Amino acid sequence: MRTAVLVIDLQPGVVEGCFDVAGVVARTVALVGRARAQGVPVLWVQHEEPEMPHGSAAWQLLPELAPAPSEPRIYKTCFDAFAGTPLRATLDGLGIARLVLAGAQSDYCIRSTAQRAAIEGYAVVLAGDAHTAADADCAGRLLGGAQIVAQTNRYVAQMRYPGVDIGVAAHDAIAL
Numbered sequence: 001m002r003t004a005v006l007v008i009d010l011q012p013g014v015v016e017g018c019f020d021v022a023g024v025v026a027r028t029v030a031l032v033g034r035a036r037a038q039g040v041p042v043l044w045v046q047h048e049e050p051e052m053p054h055g056s057a058a059w060q061l062l063p064e065l066a067p068a069p070s071e072p073r074i075y076k077t078c079f080d081a082f083a084g085t086p087l088r089a090t091l092d093g094l095g096i097a098r099l100v101l102a103g104a105q106s107d108y109c110i111r112s113t114a115q116r117a118a119i120e121g122y123a124v125v126l127a128g129d130a131h132t133a134a135d136a137d138c139a140g141r142l143l144g145g146a147q148i149v150a151q152t153n154r155y156v157a158q159m160r161y162p163g164v165d166i167g168v169a170a171h172d173a174i175a176l
Contacts, residue, residue: 018132111152
């Protein structure tokens, strides 16, 4: 089963105020390094919206991340990285059947992309220690970013789709 690493929205305009950004970025860099060393494709997803337009400083990938020129970039305007993008066609062109996800924000783009990938029939592994979220107000109660990360890990670990393998693991425990 051919695997790809999908790095989602690690951009200044997305991670501002998020939980453990430095740790998440360091673990993502390590995951990407292992993928490259093993010949596993890495794809980069970047979110844009009116407050974070394409090409702006807030839209750029974080400086610690350095996509190789040959690594595909997917530009999106929705939480789901498949919606209105060439992600599916790109993955199919590479023969990908399994996705390892890392990035931001856990409760939006990570969760919706993980679920959509499973719906589309891809095996999904969430790097449980390589995604982040900002604190959020939920019906008047504050949820901390760490709580949101933990809840997203729990949600993805419990997703079930017929014939689809889904899991959560630490970045350094994921077989590529």
